[in-house]
Structures are given as structure tokens and as C-alpha cells.
Amino acid sequence: MKTVITFGTFDVFHVGHVNILQRAAMLGDTLIVGISTDELNYSKKGRYPIYKQLDRMKIVNGLRYVNLCFFEESLELKREYIERYNADILVMGDDWAGKFDCMSDICEVNYLERTPSVSTTEIIEVINSE
Numbered sequence: 001m002k003t004v005i006t007f008g009t010f011d012v013f014h015v016g017h018v019n020i021l022q023r024a025a026m027l028g029d030t031l032i033v034g035i036s037t038d039e040l041n042y043s044k045k046g047r048y049p050i051y052k053q054l055d056r057m058k059i060v061n062g063l064r065y066v067n068l069c070f071f072e073e074s075l076e077l078k079r080e081y082i083e084r085y086n087a088d089i090l091v092m093g094d095d096w097a098g099k100f101d102c103m104s105d106i107c108e109v110n111y112l113e114r115t116p117s118v119s120t121t122e123i124i125e126v127i128n129s130e
């Protein structure tokens with residue numbers, strides 16, 4: 001039995017999010033998703049998400065191929081989360097390519113190609129410009 005873990009904000013949920021979660025789930029038997037907290041997102045991207053963390057978690061948790069969600073409170077805790085959930089495979093989008101190779105001593109690290117032409121930032125920009 002293989003456990004896959006992945007992380008993200010998943011704000012203004014879109015098809016790129018569905019695609020990466022589906023592909024991550026196909027790599028193992030159980031999929032665990034770390035949802036960035038509102039505060040972590042602020043420190044990472046300089047803005048709060050549109051959807052609050054509990055709502056973002058409810059949406060991701062509602063997908064049938066997601067087994068468990070938890071809040072990711074700090075980027076520095078990745079190793080601890082991987083160990084806590086006994087993850088065999090870490091999946092990240094290829095916007096993070098190479099950045100988590102240092103985890104390969106405790107799990108397999110797999111970067112999946114991002115879905116082209118869609119991102120939360122772009123959706124927010126389009127809505128704001130109308």
C-alpha cells in the first residue's frame with residue numbers, strides 16, 4: 001500500500017487542481033493533501049486567499065480520490081508532515097521542480113507537469129479586470 005502526499009493552497013478551485021490531484025492519486029493507494037493555511041498563503045504570496053482555509057479544505061476533501069486533508073502551517077515542516085503521515089511519495093507541480101529533491105532520503109519525489117493556461121492568480125486577475 002502506497003501513500004501519496006501533496007501540498008497546495010487550492011484557492012478558487014480550478015481544473016488544474018483537479019488534474020494534479022487525480023494524477024497524484026493514481027500514483028498510490030491513499031492520497032493525503034496538505035492545504036496551506038490562510039497565514040501561510042499570505043507569507044508565501046503576499047495576499048490572503050479568496051476562499052478561507054476551512055472552505056478550501058472542504059472542497060478538496062470532497063473529491064472522491066482524496067482520502068485525508070490537513071492544514072500545512074509552514075513550508076519548513078514538509079519533512080515532518082511526510083513522516084507524520086508515513087508518505088511514500090511526495091507529489092508537487094513542476095513549478096517546484098528540484099526544490100524538494102532533499103526529501104528523497106525519506107520518500108520518492110515526483111514533480112507533475114502543471115496544466116497549461118490556468119491558475120488561481122490568473123482567474124483573480126481576469127475577474128478584477130472586468
Ligand code: CTP
Pocket residue numbers: 007008009010011016017019020045092093094095113114115116117118119120121122
Ligand atoms: N497546479 C497545476 N496546474 C495548474 C495550477 C496548479 O498542476 N495550472 C498545481 C500546482 O502545481 C500545485 C497545486 O496545483 O501542485 C496547487 O497549486 P496552487 O498554488 O494552489 O494553485 P495555482 O493555480 O498555481 O495558484 P496561484 O496562481 O495562486 O499560484
